[in-house]
Amino acid sequence: MFTPFAYRRGPLTAMFFATVLAAGCTSVPPEDIIRQTLTERLPNLPKIDEVSKTPMEGLYEVRVNKTEIFYTDRAGNYLIQGELIDTKERTNLTEARVEKLTALPFDSLPLQDAFTIVRGNGARKLAIFEDPNCGFCKRFERELEKLDNVTVHVFLYPILGPDSVVKSENIWCAPDKARAFSAWMTQNVVPPKASCDTAALQRNVAFGQQNRISGTPTTFFADGTRVAGAVPLDRIEQALAAAK
Structure with a gap:
């Protein structure tokens, strides 16, 4: 399992955001920004399989190694390792997601x-x-x-x-x-x-x-x-x- 560690803001990330801003691209999908940011800042992070929205506003799921789940904000500034709980429904959303990913016919x-x-x-x-x-x-x-x-x-x-x-x-x-x-x-x-x-x-x-x-x-x-x-x-x- 990948263990998060302190990241750095590298030149590629800076160039990426500079290009986005210069081109007036305010509608770049958060999923693309997250991939770019995390790939640059966390070079030891396994290849990102998928970035997707979660039911929590502003929180995105980052999936690596097929079934490993992390969470991040829409800019990829923070990486969270843990479980997402729906307090209203009293369900563990992370657990449910992993069960779906690991299902076997x-x-x-x-x-x-x-x-x-x-x-x-x-x-x-x-x-x-x-x-x-x-x-x-x-x-x-x-x-x-x-x-x-x-x-x-x-x-x-x-x-x-x-x-x-x-x-x-x-x-x-x-x-x-x-x-x-x-x-x-x-x-x-x-x-x-x-x-x-x-x-x-x-x-x-x-x-x-x-x-x-x-x-x-x-x-x-x-x-x-x-x-x-x-x-x-x-x-x-x-x-x-x-x-x-």
């Missing part, structure tokens, strides 16, 4: 490398990338057990160390993957040693790295929405309803 998920847990009629669906040694994942699984009428595709994603790989392999090779996984995640019943073809786990890690799945649990809903972390049950229900 559900049908692009390699479901053949996951195992499935069905509860009730299984009408609703979601997919989760989880490390068996992730404490947040264990807490999340206890919440998921309260869901009904849902199909859960579980991707074992061993990224927390060698023991995660061992546990993932044993779960993947168990006669009943879902039962072995649930027993470990909710009751701490260690999955018995087993062996089989575990190439799926390597593909899961490669897929996650390609798609910026940097932590567990990471959940994908039917509409492609991505949610990181062990979120509360009501948040899951909201996302499932919205995914329809």
Whole structure:
């Protein structure tokens, strides 16, 4: 992640504004001014992917590295790193924007490398990338057990160390993957040693790295929405309803 630092007003920026003023160009789009200013003053800033207005008057979003969000004024004089909160609607606009940017079409998920847990009629669906040694994942699984009428595709994603790989392999090779996984995640019943073809786990890690799945649990809903972390049950229900 880029870390903002003190900037300088360089000759290119000065020339740019001098040209604008001399030509009487008072309608230069703020997006162009912001790009020019930040590129000149912050040479270590990654290439700007997009500059766009936010709901807050005079505040612009600057997007870099595909999903990194910063904010700035219309002249690019200040750069803000943080979250934008809509106090009226009580929503985190930054979080919502990042979720939209990191969405992944559900049908692009390699479901053949996951195992499935069905509860009730299984009408609703979601997919989760989880490390068996992730404490947040264990807490999340206890919440998921309260869901009904849902199909859960579980991707074992061993990224927390060698023991995660061992546990993932044993779960993947168990006669009943879902039962072995649930027993470990909710009751701490260690999955018995087993062996089989575990190439799926390597593909899961490669897929996650390609798609910026940097932590567990990471959940994908039917509409492609991505949610990181062990979120509360009501948040899951909201996302499932919205995914329809």
